[in-house]
Amino acid sequence: MEYETVIGLEVHVQLLTRSKMFCSCHAEYQSAAPNSLVCPVCLGMPGTLPVVNRKAVRYAIMTGLALDCGISTHTKFDRKNYPYPDLMKGYQISQYDAPVATGGCLVVEVESGDGPYTRTVGITRVHLEEDVAKLQHIRDSKDRGNRYSLVDVNRSGVPLMEVVSEPDLRSPEEARLYLTGLRSILRYLEVSTGNMQDGSFRCDANVSIRPLGSHEYMSRVEVKNMNSFKAVHDALEYEIERQGRVVEDGGRVVQETRGWVDERRVTVSQRSKEHAHDYRYFPEPDLPPLVIDPVWVEELRRSLPELPGRRRARFVEQYALPPYDAGLLTGARATADYFEECMALSRNGAVPARAKTIANWVLGELGHLLSRGGIQIQDSKVTPAHLVELAGLVESDALSATLAKTVLEESFETGNSPAAVVRERGYVQISDSTAVESAVESAVEAHPQAVADYIKGKETAAKFIVGQVMKLTRGRAKPALVNDLVKKKLEKARVVNGS
Secondary structure (H helix, E strand, C coil): CCEEEEEEEEEEEECCCCECCCCCCECCCCCCCCCCCCCCCCCCCCCCCCCCCHHHHHHHHHHHHHCCCEECCEECCEEEECCCCCCCCCEEEECCCCCCEEEEEEEEEECCCCCCEEEEEEEEEEEEEECCCEEEEEECCCCCCCEEEEEEHHHCCCEEEEEEECCCECCHHHHHHHHHHHHHHHHHHCCCCCCCCCCCEEEEEEEEEEECCCCCCCCCEEEEEECCHHHHHHHHHHHHHHHHHHHHCCCCCCCEEEEEECCCCEEEEEEECCCHHHHCCEECCCCCCEECCHHHHHHHHHHCCCCHHHHHHHHHHHHCCCHHHHHHHHCCHHHHHHHHHHHHHCCCCCCHHHHHHHHHHHHCHHHHHHHHHCCCHHHCCCCHHHHHHHHHHHHCCCCCHHHHHHHHHHHHHHCCCHHHHHHHHCCCCECCHHHHHHHHHHHHHHCHHHHHHHHCCCCHHHHHHHHHHHHHCCCCECHHHHHHHHHHHHHHHHHHCCC
């Protein structure tokens, strides 16, 4: 029997607020000493009262609007009860039946062997809650009795926004693309860093299989402990295969929570899967219902930036860029802004060829340098003006493309403009035929075997000779001139040898 995969994702997003969700403690806990950012409220001391963080509510509304959700005019907070040592109060303040936003969608564009297609993923809800404390489990490998857990309360109370999708995803790749798309939106809105590695963007996946063509939902498994997009993809692939084996062997998939063990590349059972009634939700008595003013919502709607999907479509239309390039450029808001500033500084910015040239530099050599140095593009010493200047030097034949990479690297390290680097280093392209001919002669004489190979019909030998000429001229020779002169020299050698 053929089976269909059904996946729904729950994403927990730490919000970029200065203070915690219900108290004034600092929310940036990553580098703080354990238990140093705490107060009676986030410690869960008796008699303390929570106060809602207005900015967190604002960020949740903005996210809901960006996902085409409806925004509730009346919402409230609830107590989610479950016994676990990371809950300082014995319950978590969350939202249950009246979330901030409901009923949106996110469109995912997928490349497949059968061609590209789109998947519209429904957004069930966007709601607010508080994060829990952080547990550190200490295990002595030599002394099994020496095992204990430490609690760091700094994270307790940090604002969390949960984005819950409908079970509309049908493959691990669709799930990965959904997550990258959602993170891109959050970063455009500047509501979260979206970094999975530090826990500010955490994903739980609900996955099940069912007979192809069926519309009934089968027992689902929740998969946790995935700290990268690749981990989500790999964990889902494994879990789908595991459930398929269980069913094919005549068994029944048990509804449970499983954890992904990255080192072993498997999911393992953790506990039985809870139902909503297991949490004994009830309205938070210490917080009044929250009334969201529609006027405020419309103000926030007008303040939203151009979002990645719309910006990508505009880049394709306005700059005649390939959809793939446009997608890479608009994946991060800072990269898209950098590219557009480059285009604004370009005198021939309306020419599609210039847009493609700039895109190639941003995504190619500059992107490589940024990645190698662990630097964000907005912090690069290579300004948009520098990159436009470099492209102009190449287009005017003042600089070869090969040498331009060297110039870019020096500009990246020093912050000097490409023109200044060229002047200081003497990186002027050699267009004089006599000088280039001399280098060609030297390269041919030094590599008789390559010449012999060309005479025998091995055309790639010409590329080798061209490379040697570029080495001799330190990349300064005009490539088109080198290719022309090398071709003439080798053809002459072929005629002399009677080939």
